[in-house]
Amino acid sequence: MRDTTSALFEFLLRQGDNALVLGHRTSEWCGMAPVIEEDIALANIALDLIGQAKLWLEYAGEQEEAGRSANDLAFLRDAYDFRNLLMLELPNEDFGRTIMRHFLFDAFQVPWLEALSESSDQRVSDIAQKASKEATYHLERSEYAVIGLGDGTEESNRRMQNALTDLWPFAGEAFRDDNIDRAMHDAAISPLPSMLQPVWKIKVQSTFQLAYLTPPDSEFAHSGGRIGFRHTEHLGHMLATMQFLQRAYPGATW
Amino acid sequence: MVTSVALSKDQIWDWLDSVPDPEIPVISIVDLGVVRDVAVSEGGVLITITPTYTGCPAMSVIAFDIETALAQKGVKKITLETQIAPAWTTDWLSEKGRARLEDYGIAPPQAAGGPERCPQCKSSNVERISQFGSTPCKAQWRCKSCMEPFDYFKCI
Ligand SMILES: [Zn+2]
Numbered sequence: 028m029r030d031t032t033s034a035l036f037e038f039l040l041r042q043g044d045n046a047l048v049l050g051h052r053t054s055e056w057c058g059m060a061p062v063i064e065e066d067i068a069l070a071n072i073a074l075d076l077i078g079q080a081k082l083w084l085e086y087a088g089e090q091e092e093a094g095r096s097a098n099d100l101a102f103l104r105d106a107y108d109f110r111n112l113l114m115l116e117l118p119n120e121d122f123g124r125t126i127m128r129h130f131l132f133d134a135f136q137v138p139w140l141e142a143l144s145e146s147s148d149q150r151v152s153d154i155a156q157k158a159s160k161e162a163t164y165h166l167e168r169s170e171y172a173v174i175g176l177g178d179g180t181e182e183s184n185r186r187m188q189n190a191l192t193d194l195w196p197f198a199g200e201a202f203r204d205d206n207i208d209r210a211m212h213d214a215a216i217s218p219l220p221s222m223l224q225p226v227w228k229i230k231v232q233s234t235f236q237l238a239y240l241t242p243p244d245s246e247f248a249h250s251g252g253r254i255g256f257r258h259t260e261h262l263g264h265m266l267a268t269m270q271f272l273q274r275a276y277p278g279a280t281w
Numbered sequence: 282m283v284t285s286v287a288l289s290k291d292q293i294w295d296w297l298d299s300v301p302d303p304e305i306p307v308i309s310i311v312d313l314g315v316v317r318d319v320a321v322s323e324g325g326v327l328i329t330i331t332p333t334y335t336g337c338p339a340m341s342v343i344a345f346d347i348e349t350a351l352a353q354k355g356v357k358k359i360t361l362e363t364q365i366a367p368a369w370t371t372d373w374l375s376e377k378g379r380a381r382l383e384d385y386g387i388a389p390p391q392a393a394g395g396p397e398r399c400p401q402c403k404s405s406n407v408e409r410i411s412q413f414g415s416t417p418c419k420a421q422w423r424c425k426s427c428m429e430p431f432d433y434f435k436c437i
């Protein structure tokens with residue numbers, strides 16, 4: 028059994044790494060999106076996520092008491108030390124898949140951050156309240172885009188359906204409770220992730236109905252990312268790009 | 282120079298109100314609502330600021346501009362503290378700031394979630410182009426009367 032402090036560190040890494048990894052993936056769209064408005068939107072969303080990651084990882088570093096800053100945690104950990112959901116590290120693929128991933132994540136993140144706003148840990152509550160405003164704005168957009176593309180052309184519907192079919196087996200990882208979650212729940216720092224699954228399901232299913240999309244009829248969920256047991260082969264490649272500068276030129280600043 | 286005279290809080294607020302927002306220079310950082318508190322003591326001046334958006338790249342520029350502006354007025358010891366709670370809201374924009382935004386061509390935030398009117402021709406016949414814009418705090422809209430695109434300051 029771990030004590031609450033190191034469990035809190037792990038919990039904070041999960042929050043920070045989700046935001047960081049999705050933020051980095053989203054930033055890969057910069058200059059590549061199908062239209063300029065989407066390019067700008069994705070760059071702004073990436074910025075929000077990286078800003079949130081900084082707040083979580085700063086706090087994680089303080090809890091760990093090993094002198095690691097948010098930057099150290101972001102740029103000097105290896106793939107197996109990351110605690111993000113597997114879904115967030117997958118390559119972007121096409122635009123539809125990017126939007127679908129954002130939607131599946133945003134629909135979780137909004138009720139999750141709202142719940143964390145009530146955390147017994149003041150700092151967790153403060154960060155969650157700040158991030159919650161941004162997440163709500165992101166969900167408004169990703170939900171609208173999923174409906175627009177799902178209920179769009181034959182091709183856009185096909186691509187969104189493919190994205191949903193591919194990502195669905197990754198979406199459930201967010202709701203798998205483990206010992207860290209139970210320690211956080213016991214300390215009233217966070218709810219159990221599983222408690223949010225019903226709300227999430229109602230949200231995504233009502234959106235998919237409007238979007239003429241059908242999620243696979245399966246509860247199977249790949250897991251291992253948030254507990255750091257097993258990542259996909261994609262995370263290491265992503266980190267090779269993201270961390271290159273700090274690895275090649277340690278301590279570089281501008 | 283203010284070396285011997287005790288600094289007043291109001292004086293510091295006045296000076297900060299002349300520091301422009303780096304991305305929208307027609308409004309000050311005080312108009313924007315990012316300056317949350319000013320405390321003056323014998324040890325120096327403590328300024329508490331809050332970020333608009335968590336990843337807003339202007340925040341480090343704002344911190345630098347505050348230090349520069351106060352140092353130019355002769356303030357010796359300036360400490361900046363960042364506070365994230367309560368979270369920044371567009372409700373903190375000053376009336377002066379809102380009016381200046383519109384004069385500049387940026388529609389000020391509205392609780393309804395969209396601009397009240399086109400900042401150019403004042404028509405209310407407007408539509409959204411994108412939820413996001415050139416900086417984290419803005420969205421892109423278009424006027425269907427004068428056909429001009431314009432920025433809208435997002436309401437959060
Ligand atoms: Zn107009």
